[in-house]
Amino acid sequence: MDVFLQTLVAGILKGGLYALIGIGMTLIMGVMGIINLAHGQLMMVAMYITYVLHLAGVDPYISLFVAMPALFLLGCLIQRFLLNPLLKVDTILPENQVLMTVGIGMVLTEIIRFIFKSDYKSVSTGYSNATFFLGNISFSIALGISFIIAIAFTVAMFFFLIKTDIGRSIRATAQDKDAAVLMGVNTGRITIITFGLGSGLVAAAGCLLAPVYYVFPDIGGPFTARAFIITILGGLGSTVGAIFGGVTLGLAESFGATYISMDYENIIGMTIFVLVLLFLPGGFKRLTKI
């Protein structure tokens, strides 16, 4: 029973982070209609920012305030100069924007590798391995803090989307781009802001993850894969779905590692992907109609 509860707790804590990653992806998916296959790589860049600041003695949670704006800016630039121009390109390839994000991901990874080499770096802090106990169940303090911060960002994101003008414009663009244009929404600007926000959110996830994980250039790929599995689980473009998707994936990985084998981590995600395609095309969105 303790093992089960322990696994459950670990899964949910991890799920909180995954939700944060998934929401960023989902925002981009909703507004641009594309899967961003550079998502994990953007997170990786944020982790290296955290790492560099850590070398300078800055706490990872403080470096949030540097990494998020930096990645917001990077995201905006990518959208403005690399993705938006593709809308005007006449091509036979239907997936050229997605392909572009693959290229961007490769470039980011290799530039980082060029600077930092392929070595594993760690951002260890006093609380990286600290735990506290509730009965027999241990909670990682770092994961607990990151869970709380992840929830805070998620809630903030919701208020932003519902209450602010820009948030409303983003939702309008996601629902119907043409109609949004007719309502006077500058959709070009909105897509830029959205990609920036998505990058900023995943940057937050990177900062939160850095103390409890290793930092290396190739970390982006697996997290891009997770992000798109979460997005597909949640139903493409559904924010609430992304939270459910994140927690589900966190739980699945956690239980898979405990009860099956650590080796199959990647295969678990893939199995979920296939099962969703088979039995729940459209993801959780289809069940909840959110």
Next chain:
Amino acid sequence: MAYFKVEKLVKYFGGLAAVNGVTFEVSQGEIFGLIGPNGSGKTTTFNMISGYHRPTSGRVLYKEREIHNLPTHRICKLGIGRTFQVVKPLGRMSVFDNVIAAAFSRCNAMQEAREKALKAIEFCGLSSVKDVLARSLPIAGRKRLEITRAMATGPDLLLLDETAAGLNPTELLEAIDLIRKIRDSGTTIIIIEHIMHVIMTISDRIHAINFGQTIAEGTPQEVAQNKDVIEAYLGTDYA
């Protein structure tokens, strides 16, 4: 026995009934008009007949055969062709290639498909733009390409969805001529049209729906004088 029949057709999108119990029969060789205000469920009815939507309940019978559970391409093979209200040209293919692709639904050999396509293009009067890319056609040409393509699939029953919308007066006359010519060649037609003048001129019988439900059926004259139809189109003040 009915040639074509739609029976108590119902389609819900979420909680909204787009079509709610529409029933009508079409006899072979007639031009059957389907009218109604915007959003009354005409195109949804077409989409159910041609297999793009599954009806929530009700049946579609073609030559005594239930077809509402068949996939779209099977329905085409059975001999029901359709055009789209929002035209869907195969943009980067030439007009000729568009029609060849359609003609392949009844044959496998290239030569045969080309001949069939040529015949359809000539029949519908598109010969002059045969080698033009479909996406560079003006709207009248695209509407006509829709009809040509549908004809090349060798339909016995043709569903025309607003093929006259957006045409100028000359093009309208040509379109009416073409539709009559298609009927005279032995194809039964169900047509959705907003331009009253067109639908009243060419239809043998008309079926009017509003809010997904039947409000009238009869000859053009009967329907034109029907109180509910006038109300649906012009509001209660005119009825």
Next chain:
Amino acid sequence: MKKKLVALLVLAVLAFFPLVVKDNYYRHLMILFLMWVVIGSAWNLIAGYTGQVSFGDAAFFGSGAYAAGLLSTHLQVSAWWGLAIGGFVAVAVGLPFGWICFRMRGAYFALATLALNEVLRHAATIAEGFTGGMVGILIMPSFVSKVPYYYVALALAAFSMLSIHWVVHAKPGYYFVSIREDQDAAESLGIDTHFYKMLSLGIAAFWTGVAGALYMNYMGFIDPEVVFSLHDISIMAILVGIVGGVGTVYGPMVGAFLMVTVQELFRSGFFGLLKYLAIVTGSDALGVLAEAVTGAHVLGFGILVVVVILVLPNGIVGDWPKIRKSVFRMKTAV
């Protein structure tokens, strides 16, 4: 008629190539070029003609390569049988995925192939007892000379292009392009879009698998990181397809030639030019640059993807009118 003559001429030149060029290095590059013609043509069929972009061609390539290798290590069957069997194994791997993904629109297929690519790489690594894991598979090459391999590769390239040429100029080709252009319209024309997408995927997976088996036979060594590589196989296949010309029969040939050259330029540091210059001039900077270039071929590929999609979205063959126009304008400006 003129096109046929050009094709025959190219074939003749290729057939005489190893008789004229005795240098094994160039023969090796040509074999790689021919292998990429096969892969590029196959990718182009499913992506360029049918509009279903595969992001994980390595899944098929690797399946074919492993099929050939495993035949040889487990059943002591000549790996050459893998040429046929590898193709069918790739089809068996690809079709179930296509069957699931093609029911849905959008990027599902692209993502699923990418996922398939990753999963197979992990599977091949984990299943050590069966596949040899990270160690990979080593077989004895059948020939010392490169010439037999060259002609096998040439035959495969010619057959794959012929078969694809034949398919796209017949009924299936018209159906593929119709699906790419508008799926709803295609359905209304009596096209079983699901079936024809599967057909297109089947042919593409087959040829990619065959190319994988050829690779196994020719190189004599494979491991998961090589044949299931996202960058060196999947992305390379996309680049070969795009650079040459999306939706054109001969585009992949141009693409394969350019991309193999580019790959080699990176690998060899511009054919050793940089290193040579560094030694001659005694400049440390050039030496560092030479090392950087050889190490940075993935970066180069990434930049190529970005630039090609922006500037040459339909490839050199597809965008030829545009290229000619801009070059012509430059000339008149001068």
